[in-house]
Amino acid sequence: MLVAAAVCPCPPLLVRDIAAGAAPELDAARDAASDALGVLAAARPDLLLVVGPATGSESGTYPAGTRGSFRSFGEGLTVRLGEGPAQERQLPPSLCVAAWLLERAHWAASPVEGIGVDERLARDRCTATGREAAARGERIAMLVMGDGSASRTLKAPGYLDARAEGFDREAARALGTADTEALAALDAGLAQELKAAGRAPWQVLAGAAEGAGLQGRLLYEDAPYGVGYFVATWS
Template sequence: MLVAAAVCPCPPLLVPAVAAGAASELADARTACSDALAVLAASRPDRLVVIGPAEEGARGVHPAGAAGSFAGFGVDLTVRLGSGPGGERALPASLAVGAWLLDHTDWADAPIEGLGVGTELQPARCAEAGREIGASAERVALLVMGDGSACRTVKAPGYLDERAEGFDAAVGHALGTADPAALLALDPELAQALQAAGRAPWQVLAGAAEGTGLEGRLLYEDAPYGVGYFVAAWS
């Protein structure tokens, strides 16, 4: 059963070595992520699953010890999902950021796995995957990586879309109140149009959280670079 979850954004710029001189711009988000991960560690799970958006080829399960690199962002830095034999496939960027966050947290020795999710995965399938994960151990914790809309300003990656602010407001409220139904109600077509890569991972979380009665806290909400970033803790 799901006993705790942390929701974090997944831009590689969250890693100071990647952000370089701009590292201070996401300092508050980084601190909030640390606070959310502390909630996960305190829950003492039997199993931790890191979930994030993934491109074709990096989707599906990534075993403990799977490695990811930030070489594509100009930094000679490799991270791993806990300890284990790993696998042949590299972690997608979202899970690599999650692995970096876990490396900088006083984390308990629970088995860690990753799940790369396609951004087009439909809500019903996301919820089904979440239910399967939630039922996989007595005490399950999730680290859910994902960004909101990328259309909050004219300088955003997706330019300005007047629907973006309302979409992100609904996401922030759902995450802050631990509302699975509200997350599952997010429109996948609208999310795709707004380049909100977190929609599918959040809906996997929603499936895992159904019937658990977890309470949520929104620890951070902002749109630096015109992209919606959220940090939340459910316990």
């Protein structure tokens, strides 16, 4: 059963070593993420599942101890997802950011495993994945990585799209109120057009939280670089 969840954005710029001189621009997001991880630790889970967007080949499960790096972003920093033997498979970028957040927080509250979710995965498959994940134990927590639209400004990665602000507003409301029905109702086609990588992981969370009676709180909402970033806790 899901007892707690934290939602965080997953841009590589969240990692201070990559952001370099621009690091202060996301300090508020980092601080909110730290607070969110504190809520997860306080829930005393038996297992933390880290869920993040992935490409087709990167989707699937990642055991504790799986490593990753930020070399593709020009930084040699390496990370590890929890404690465990090294794996041949490498973490996708979203789970690398999650692993960095957990290492930064000195996570020791429970074992950690990862799930890479194909960004194109259909809603019903996402919610089913969430239900299966929540059924893995009596006290399951989730760290859910994902960004909102990437089309909030002319200089955004997806250019300006008038629909982006409304999409992000509804996503932020749903994440901040633990509204599983609203998250499950997010339009996958629109999310893809707006380059909103968080849609599929959020819908996994929606499935996992069905019937759990969790309360939500939005800790951070902004759109630096024209991309919607949110931090929320469910407990």
